[in-house]
Amino acid sequence: MxxxxxxxxxxxxxxxxxxxxxxxxxxxxxxxxxxxxxxxxxxxxxxxxxxxxxxxxxxxxxxxxxxxxxxxxxxxxxxxxxxxxxxxxxxxxxxxxxxxxxxxxxxxxxxxVPFETNREKVRFSEETRESIVEAAFVMGKAKTGALIVVEQAIRLTEYESTGIQMDCLVSSQVLINIFEHNTPLHDGAIIIRGDRIVSATCYLPLSDNMGISKDLGTRHRAAVGMSEVSDALVIVASEETGKVSVAQGGQLLRNISQKDLREKLASIQDKKTEVNKIAALWKGRHNHEKKTNG
Incomplete structure (x- = not known):
């Protein structure tokens, strides 16, 4: 054998x-x-x-x-x-x-690798979240066009500089007033960082995605384009239909409800506070050495 x-x-x-x-x-x-x-x-x-x-x-x-x-x-x-x-x-x-x-x-x-540590647990408050939701659907109902960029980890400084610098707390009244027709700030997008509006009338990059529906205008294409080049959540209120849409990660969700928008905002509201395994092991070892030496 x-x-x-x-x-x-x-x-x-x-x-x-x-x-x-x-x-x-x-x-x-x-x-x-x-x-x-x-x-x-x-x-x-x-x-x-x-x-x-x-x-x-x-x-x-x-x-x-x-x-x-x-x-x-x-x-x-x-x-x-x-x-x-x-x-x-x-x-x-x-x-x-x-x-x-x-x-x-x-x-x-x-x-x-802990590139950065976030001490704050939340990116923006519940009041800010509810103000954005309320303003988006009030403007949608009135068919007022709006483009709201909610910043996350990637700083949008280069796009912020294309608009008019602002520094005010987010509220539904302020958002509605900014996008009101025939006002100086209604054209373009606003950028929200944390609980504050940092810039208005900002120019956003237009998406080259040929899959975007032809019945959507420049505002929606700008929202998708912004979501392609950053991790921002971009909210659009259509001036033609009054529908509210959200762009994130290059994808556009059209005609969403208040509940959907609230969930989207809630999903990015909390910052990542989990300590990576390497840092946790190092911290545990350091604490153990302190106890031993003590």
Whole structure:
């Protein structure tokens, strides 16, 4: 029996290479898988998708040139790679920046490395939340167009500077008055940071997403665009239909109810106060050493 197994292994298994797998190899594969997945998702949701399709077509053309030994085309392609890569970085600089920002938003980073600690437990008060909900639906009922940006972790300083600086507490009366027709501040968006309105008449980036319904105007496209480049929650009151919508993470939820908006605001109201495992272990060890020394 052993001789048969030996002969079989010598005849069929010889020549096969079975690499030795270590823990670091598994971790490396998982990291690469995650990065490739994030790149694919990013490419699908931006103009880079068109670039990728163009690169695939160009690569197929170069492959055919290599098969048929078209030396001139291969020479030109070889010398143009560096220039094309540099041009792609310059042209798609905004998309690359957004991709890095989105990567920085991932929750797993805060659970591994404490980049920042938030002493406050809530981002804004319940009074602010209720004022936003009340104002949004009062303006919707009156068909007053409104665009409200509720800031989260990413600071919106560059968009804040495009508007008129303010510093006042959030209230439904103030919000309604700002967006009232024929008032100096009604055009554009307002930015809310914590319990305060920090800027009004702000210009927001428009989304390039072709999947947005054609019956939606610039206000809704700006809301989606803002949610694509930041983690902000953007509330829209339609001037045409009076419906209230919410944009977050590049997705637009149309015609939501007061309950839905309240839940959306409540979901971002609490700041993450969980201490990461490394910090917790270090704190526990430090406390143990203090008790021992004491």
């Amino acid at each position: 052993e001789q048969q197994i030996t002969r079989f292994a010598g005849k069929y298994v010889t020549g096969f290479y079975f690499p030795e797998i270590h823990l670091t190899d598994v971790i490396e594969v998982l990291i690469l898988t995650f990065l490739i997945y994030q790149i694919m998702v990013w490419i699908k949701n931006t103009k880079a998708w068109m670039l990728l399709k163009g690169i695939i077509v160009l690569a197929a053309f170069i492959l055919l040139a290599a098969i048929f030994k078209m030396h001139t085309i291969l020479y030109l392609a070889k010398n143009a790679v560096t220039v094309m890569a540099t041009a792609a970085i310059v042209v798609f600089q905004p998309e690359l920046r957004r991709a890095l920002e989105k990567l920085g938003e991932k929750k797993f980073l805060s659970s591994v």
